[in-house]
Amino acid sequence: MTQAILSDIYIYPVKSLSGIKVSTWPVNEKGLLHDRKWMLIDSNNQFLSQRRVPKMVLIKTQIEDKTLILSTSISGSISLPLNPENGDAINTTIWKDQCLAKTTNQKVDQWLSNFLDIECKLVYQPDTTIRPVDPDYATATDKVNFSDGFPFLIISEASLISLNQEMNLQLPMERFRPNLVITNCEAYSEDSWRGIQINNIGFRLPKPCSRCSIPTIDIETAQTNKEPLTTLNRLRRWNNRVFFGQNALHNNEGELSTGNTVEIIQTGSKQPPI
Numbered sequence: 001m002t003q004a005i006l007s008d009i010y011i012y013p014v015k016s017l018s019g020i021k022v023s024t025w026p027v028n029e030k031g032l033l034h035d036r037k038w039m040l041i042d043s044n045n046q047f048l049s050q051r052r053v054p055k056m057v058l059i060k061t062q063i064e065d066k067t068l069i070l071s072t073s074i075s076g077s078i079s080l081p082l083n084p085e086n087g088d089a090i091n092t093t094i095w096k097d098q099c100l101a102k103t104t105n106q107k108v109d110q111w112l113s114n115f116l117d118i119e120c121k122l123v124y125q126p127d128t129t130i131r132p133v134d135p136d137y138a139t140a141t142d143k144v145n146f147s148d149g150f151p152f153l154i155i156s157e158a159s160l161i162s163l164n165q166e167m168n169l170q171l172p173m174e175r176f177r178p179n180l181v182i183t184n185c186e187a188y189s190e191d192s193w194r195g196i197q198i199n200n201i202g203f204r205l206p207k208p209c210s211r212c213s214i215p216t217i218d219i220e221t222a223q224t225n226k227e228p229l230t231t232l233n234r235l236r237r238w239n240n241r242v243f244f245g246q247n248a249l250h251n252n253e254g255e256l257s258t259g260n261t262v263e264i265i266q267t268g269s270k271q272p273p274i
């Protein structure tokens with residue numbers, strides 16, 4: 001029996017901006033360190049994402065020393081502290097959640113607003129802010145930064161290979177914005193995983209990830225197309241939604257590295273049941 005392996009790790013410092021592939025990364029109480037610690041909000045303090053502003057995918061993120069760097073091919077780059085310590089408190093909305101955040105600075109806000117052609121602010125989640133995970137799928141101690149709902153998204157390489165074969169395309173994994181990519185397993189085997197362990201960090205997989213329009217956005221051009229939603233709608237539809245990948249929660253802190261073995265601790269019926 002082949003051993004599943006952690007092949008890639010991605011962090012997304014700013015919600016819905018481009019991600020960073022890393023080889024080794026710490027896991028803290030809210031997930032991968034700095035993952036979606038920042039978020040863009042509009043003039044009504046509602047979160048912004050590629051669903052509404054596809055150009056967000058064109059803003060690259062980079063972490064160097066103690067600095068977060070944002071850049072585009074048009075606007076150059078701008079930086080801000082990786083560990084901010086001040087800012088004005090502001091109540092923001094992420095879906096149905098109300099979450100306390102803090103502002104960064106007006107220069108960064110203007111830089112982002114100019115590129116995206118929409119008035120916006122960049123905010124961050126202080127370490128002291130506690131945003132719980134949906135209690136239908138989590139424990140009272142689970143918490144998360146500015147992710148849609150869960151601290152981790154897990155996808156197997158084989159699942160994407162299978163989907164690309166069905167589409168006769170070569171969409172990159174980055175379109176689907178996973179945190180952890182697993183290799184050496186069969187396509188969609190993650191659908192039946194309920195508990196896994198990677199480098200002594202335990203993960204629970206309580207819910208499949210329903211997909212929105214973001215995977216249809218080309219990460220190089222911000223142009224949209226019908227795929228992969230057309231094919232997912234044919235192959236992975238259940239309860240009027242399409243699913244690809246598994247949301248996950250972690251039991252403890254630690255560190256992850258590419259090449260770590262993935263132990264399958266618990267399995268169950270497929271989710272979605274297709």
